[in-house]
Amino acid sequence: MPSAQPVEYAVAVERYLAAAELGSASRRIYRIALDTWAWALADRPAPGGPDRRRARPPVLPLALLDHPDAAARLRTAADHRASTTDPRTFNRELSTLRAALTWWRAQGWITADPAAGLRPQPLPDAAGRAPLDPDRLRDLFARRAPLREQTLWHLLHESGAAVETVLALDVDDLDLVHRRTLPSAPPLHWRAGTARLLPLLVAGRTAGPLFLTDRRAPAATPAADRCPHTGHARLSYRRAAELFTAHQPGLTLRQLRT
Structure with a gap:
């Protein structure tokens, strides 16, 4: 039975993290990633460096994820994020967002999937090894x-x-x-x-x-x-x-x- 829909994105984030039963370190990393996407949805650049971890994300209505332009906002943010961070970090943040969106849809809190068009970044082979012969x-x-x-x-x-x-x-x-x-x-x-x-x-x-x-x-x-x-x-x-x-x-x- 779907639970009562939270009004704010930040509250939905906390409920998702609680349901995921993560360790404290993983919960912190997930929260930082989801806060980063909050800045994107607000059409505001996320703080960089150490300020990113300390900054309070903008207050957003969860219903913003169902807005017709939510996918475009996330796409713009994803393009920027992919150009300013390493592929593994980007892929981890995208995976975190997708997992939260899936859980929120399962609760009946949102209906859209604004991240559906976003794809992971290819990872380079750190060792520079050639393909198998x-x-x-x-x-x-x-x-x-x-x-x-x-x-x-x-x-x-x-x-x-x-x-x-x-x-x-x-x-x-x-x-x-x-x-x-x-x-x-x-x-x-x-x-x-x-x-x-x-x-x-x-x-x-x-x-x-x-x-x-x-x-x-x-x-x-x-x-x-x-x-x-x-x-x-x-x-x-x-x-x-x-x-x-x-x-x-x-x-x-x-x-x-x-």
């Missing part, structure tokens, strides 16, 4: 790895997409017949290897994250990151990287991109 790829794809890992590795290689983009995909983003994502999702295409594996991976599922963890999601996991069929959570980048390194020590997932 054909022999290494053949060896990798010939290994007896679980279906989830093989599908992820093939999709990363054949689509050339960033790891974060692929892990953010949902089952209903896929056009399996035409080997591509639907127009509402980031534009990805794949080839025969992925096309052979994807139907096996999504068998019996019609919604929820494409790549899932092995265990059921914690209670605080946002609905968008939980499979409605199995209750398992979306696979994280950290875990995907660990699984890849276990099969290919010294290599990184980003080396699968063509």
Whole structure:
């Protein structure tokens, strides 16, 4: 049953953070990220440096997220933020906003998703490593790895997409017949290897994250990151990287991109 709608954005932020059952350090980081987006919605530049953490964000009505120009305001802010901060920070802040929006919509407090058009920034390979050569790829794809890992590795290689983009995909983003994502999702295409594996991976599922963890999601996991069929959570980048390194020590997932 939806709870009473808070009037202010800041109150909605606090309720979301309380429901997420985060540790104190994570709660502080999430609050800073959500406050940053508040400045964007108010059409005001967020303070920079140490002042960003101390500044009180503008008071906003939560209903502003349903305003027709909310998406445009966030897009402008995202473009500016992406040009002034590193990709990992930007992607973390965007992920935080999306998780909060999903939870607020689940409560019935808002109906729109003004962040729907925002995409994560590609992350550079810090080690500057070259893509895997054909022999290494053949060896990798010939290994007896679980279906989830093989599908992820093939999709990363054949689509050339960033790891974060692929892990953010949902089952209903896929056009399996035409080997591509639907127009509402980031534009990805794949080839025969992925096309052979994807139907096996999504068998019996019609919604929820494409790549899932092995265990059921914690209670605080946002609905968008939980499979409605199995209750398992979306696979994280950290875990995907660990699984890849276990099969290919010294290599990184980003080396699968063509």
